[in-house]
């Protein structure tokens with residue numbers, strides 16, 4: 001599916017403001033964007049590390065994926081996202097290779113990327129996102 005790099009690592013956090021402080025003041029990274037993704041019920045903050053981003057995710061609803069994850073496991077690494085040429089085609093390919101899809105076709109995610117998720121039960125326990133530009 002032509003993965004070029006790790007696009008981002010998604011990290012579930014209790015409080016975006018507190019976490020941004022840690023990444024900026026302790027690790028010396030710079031938060032370059034904060035964005036609400038309404039349909040995912042999250043507020044996000046982004047940091048660039050080389051060509052890979054760190055995406056901090058604060059839940060805006062206990063019913064959302066991050067709200068449920070934090071309630072069950074607490075804050076921590078939530079997903080890994082790979083950059084591909086075409087997220088919808090990559091999803092289709094993953095399905096033909098036996099993977100259970102969360103998203104049958106790609107949809108709009110943070111930063112205007114086309115994104116789709118593979119179910120962690122069929123990806124060796126790691127929630128996996130495929131994303132492409134446009």
Ligand code: CMX
Pocket residue numbers: 010037040042044055057065066068069072077078079102109110117119120121125126127
């Ligand atoms: N990583 C690994 N496993 C996970 C997981 C994660 N992030 N989240 C849930 N699971 C596991 C659970 O532990 C559970 O396993 P067990 O049955 O062994 O207990 C199983 O998956 C089902 O979990 P659940 O809590 O019963 O189901 P949910 O209703 O929480 O759904 C999932 C889980 C992955 C299908 C859902 O979170 C989802 O659709 N995620 C995709 C969308 C998303 O994550 N959006 C937030 C980020 C948005 C963004 O990046 O902008």
